Amino acid sequence: MNNQNISDVIEAYLKQILAEQEQIEIRRAEMASQFNCVPSQINYVIKTRFTIPKGYIVESKRGGGGYIRIIKVTLSTGSEILLELEEMIGNKLSEQDALSLLQQLYDNEIITKREGNLFLSLISKQVLQSTNEKNEQELRARLFKAFLTRLGYEEKE
Template identity: 45%
Template sequence: MRNISDIIEQHIKKILSGAGSGTAEIKRSELADMFNCVPSQINYVISTRFTIEKGYVVESKRGGGGFIRITKVGLELNQMLHHAILDLMGSAVTAKEAEGLIQRLHDEKVLTTREARVMLSVVCTDILALSPAIRDQIRANYVSAMLVALLKG
C-alpha cells in the first residue's frame, strides 16, 4: 500500500500534467484538508519530491493568500545541459542529490535505463568508503566524467 506522501506526490503530478504550462499553483492548507493531514506533510512532500534535481522549481508565498507554485522544467540534450548540471552540482554532490539528478535524466530520456543503473551504482555511498566531504567531491567528479562521456556520444 502506498503511503500518504506517495499519494500527495501523485496528486500534485496529476495537477502539473493537466496544466498546459507545466506550472501549478496549490494551496498548502487545501491539500492538507483534502488528504486529512497537517500542512507540514505537504511541505515535506514538496521539499523532498519536487526538487531542482528532479526537474522542479518551487516558489512559495506564505500568508492568507499564500500559495506554492511548482513548475516542471524540461531538459534539452546539448552543451547547456552539461554546464547547467555542473553548476547545479558544484564541486561536491551527495548521494541523494546525484541519484535525483540521474533519475531525472532517465525520466527525461537523456539516459537509458542501463546507463542510469550504471551511474547509480557508481554514486552510491557504499562504494566510496571515505569521509563525507571527500566522498561528495569524488562523486561530483564521477558524475561529471560520466555525463561528459555520455553527452559526447
C-alpha cells in the first residue's frame, strides 16, 4: 500500500472484481472492516469514483439486509451511445463529469485522444469561467450536447 491512499486501494479492489464480473454487491460495514476504515470512506469512494459518467450505476438498499450494488455499464454502439450520454448530461455539467464522459467516448473509440483533448480545452473552467458557476455548468452542458450531436452526424455518414 506504499503511497496509495485507502480510497485508491478500495477503488482498485472494486474495479478488479468488476473486470471479472458485470456487477458486484457489497455490504458497507463488511468492506469497512476489510479495509480497516470507517463506513463513510466506502460511501465516499462509491459516490466519487463509481458514477454514471465514469460508466457505473450504483444501487443501494438500506437496512439490516442492505447492500450496495455496483454495475459496470456497457454502452451501446455508435449513435446509441451518443444519445445515452446526451440524456445523462441534463442541463448542467461539471468539468470533472465532462472529463469522465470524454474518457468514455475515448474508451469506446468514438473519439481520438487528440479530439478529446481539444474539446476538453474548450470546455475547461479557465475558458468558461464566469461570475456564476451555474452558468458555467449550463454552458458546458450545451457545448457538450452540441459536440455529441455533431459526432452523431459523423456516425451516420
